[in-house]
Amino acid sequence: MQEDPPRFPWIALLIGLVVGIAGGLYYGxxxxxxxxxxxxxxxxxxxxQQEYILLVAEAYLQEQEIARASARLAALDTxxxxxxxxxQADEALLRGDDPSEVRALTTxxxxxxxxxxxxxxxxxxxxxxTLDEGGTATPTFEGIASPTPTGDTAATPIPTxxxxxxxxxxISETDLSLVERETVCEIDEGSGRIEILVLNRDEIGIxxxxxxxxxxxxxxxxxxxxxxxxxxxxxxxxxxIVDRVYSVTLVGLAEPVVGLxxxxxxxxxxxxxxxxxxxTFAPNSNDNTxxxxx
Amino acid sequence: xxxxxxxxxxxxGLGAFGGAVFGWLVPIQDxxxxxxxxxxxxxxxxxVMVGAAYAADGDWDKAQARLGRLAExxxxxxxxxxxxxxxxxxxNPNDIRNLVAMAVRFGYTxxxxxxxxxxxxxxx
Numbered sequence: 001m002q003e004d005p006p007r008f009p010w011i012a013l014l015i016g017l018v019v020g021i022a023g024g025l026y027y028g029x030x031x032x033x034x035x036x037x038x039x040x041x042x043x044x045x046x047x048x049q050q051e052y053i054l055l056v057a058e059a060y061l062q063e064q065e066i067a068r069a070s071a072r073l074a075a076l077d078t079x080x081x082x083x084x085x086x087x088q089a090d091e092a093l094l095r096g097d098d099p100s101e102v103r104a105l106t107t108x109x110x111x112x113x114x115x116x117x118x119x120x121x122x123x124x125x126x127x128x129x130t131l132d133e134g135g136t137a138t139p140t141f142e143g144i145a146s147p148t149p150t151g152d153t154a155a156t157p158i159p160t161x162x163x164x165x166x167x168x169x170x171i172s173e174t175d176l177s178l179v180e181r182e183t184v185c186e187i188d189e190g191s192g193r194i195e196i197l198v199l200n201r202d203e204i205g206i207x208x209x210x211x212x213x214x215x216x217x218x219x220x221x222x223x224x225x226x227x228x229x230x231x232x233x234x235x236x237x238x239x240x241i242v243d244r245v246y247s248v249t250l251v252g253l254a255e256p257v258v259g260l261x262x263x264x265x266x267x268x269x270x271x272x273x274x275x276x277x278x279x280t281f282a283p284n285s286n287d288n289t290x291x292x293x294x
Numbered sequence: 295x296x297x298x299x300x301x302x303x304x305x306x307g308l309g310a311f312g313g314a315v316f317g318w319l320v321p322i323q324d325x326x327x328x329x330x331x332x333x334x335x336x337x338x339x340x341x342v343m344v345g346a347a348y349a350a351d352g353d354w355d356k357a358q359a360r361l362g363r364l365a366e367x368x369x370x371x372x373x374x375x376x377x378x379x380x381x382x383x384x385x386n387p388n389d390i391r392n393l394v395a396m397a398v399r400f401g402y403t404x405x406x407x408x409x410x411x412x413x414x415x416x417x418x
Contacts, residue, residue: 016305028317
């Protein structure tokens with residue numbers, strides 16, 4: 001009688017494999033996870049990717065090489081880089097980030113063919129290094145904008161006719177102007193203020209617009225709209241000192257408004273007070289008229 | 295019995311190897327990282343962009359903070375070495391000028407850089 005050859009221990013092999021795989025995965029995932037070195041920008045964390053995009057935009061302002069900027073952004077391995085930059089520009093605008101950063105992002109987004117909401121304020125106002133003494137903005141990227149509006153235009157509070165225009169909208173020093181100037185003399189907490197409101201064509205407040213107030217020939221203060229969003233995203237105000245003459249400038253966007261006198265005025269009640277000036281700026285259009293009231 | 299034990303050990307070894315390799319290739323954790331892990335070529339391009347941004351805005355604190363993100367032991371030495379490398383390789387003159395401007399701002403000038411130093415660099 002011959003003894004059967006021993007059967008292959010499949011069960012032992014299976015148990016060994018299962019336990020081994022479990023142990024290997026635990027080792028590879030938790031004990032000694034992969035350590036990435038020599039990565040590309042696509043592996044950067046979200047914060048650094050945003051910083052990378054901003055840096056590409058700022059470098060673009062200096063280099064003016066859209067192919068190079070595109071190649072750098074392509075390293076992020078994102079399908080629609082124009083949209084990506086456009087979204088970041090709008091987010092920066094709404095956060096009230098440094099206007100120079102918003103300008104850089106907006107300029108790059110437009111050069112890539114996108115239409116960011118931030119272009120309402122910053123389109124064509126970038127390239128500070130090329131501005132001449134008079135501050136005339138240069139529409140550097142004319143003709144590069146995509147003729148087909150991207151998806152973000154649906155959320156953009158710009159009239160349809162505007163967003164379908166293939167040429168980027170240029171806002172320069174003469175594109176925003178004073179459309180309403182009201183002087184009020186009342187006895188209340190708000191007296192003696194300069195109240196500034198910057199609106200886009202849809203009469204929606206534009207935040208992050210740099211405002212410069214000057215008085216006395218030497219003194220000046222700079223601040224931005226949108227710091228009091230409870231009033232309006234495009235609102236800013238400034239408390240005047242009595243008996244000074246002030247001027248207000250939307251830096252790079254509108255001509256100065258001068259002669260805002262904080263000398264005493266007489267309210268309806270007959271009491272002395274300091275006047276409050278309410279200045280409203282908006283993009284130029286044919287039907288805009290300056291309305292001055294007392 | 296001995297054979298069974300041997301097969302079990304072989305299975306364990308194969309499984310552990312395969313599991314670890316799979317774990318490394320398909321990580322479950324967030325593998326995103328910072329600028330300090332960039333490939334040297336990307337680090338160099340990042341530095342070039344920092345130089346371009348610095349040339350545009352002149353904000354040295356910002357440029358230094360950005361260079362700091364690369365976690366190079368000595369950012370100044372890194373910028374100087376990169377500037378000299380770009381000069382030696384005959385790269386884009388504007389990139390070289392921007393890198394040299396940062397090197398000068400760090401307080402370093404070397405003979406190869408002389409051609410690319412602008413008067414405004416040395417004034418700072």
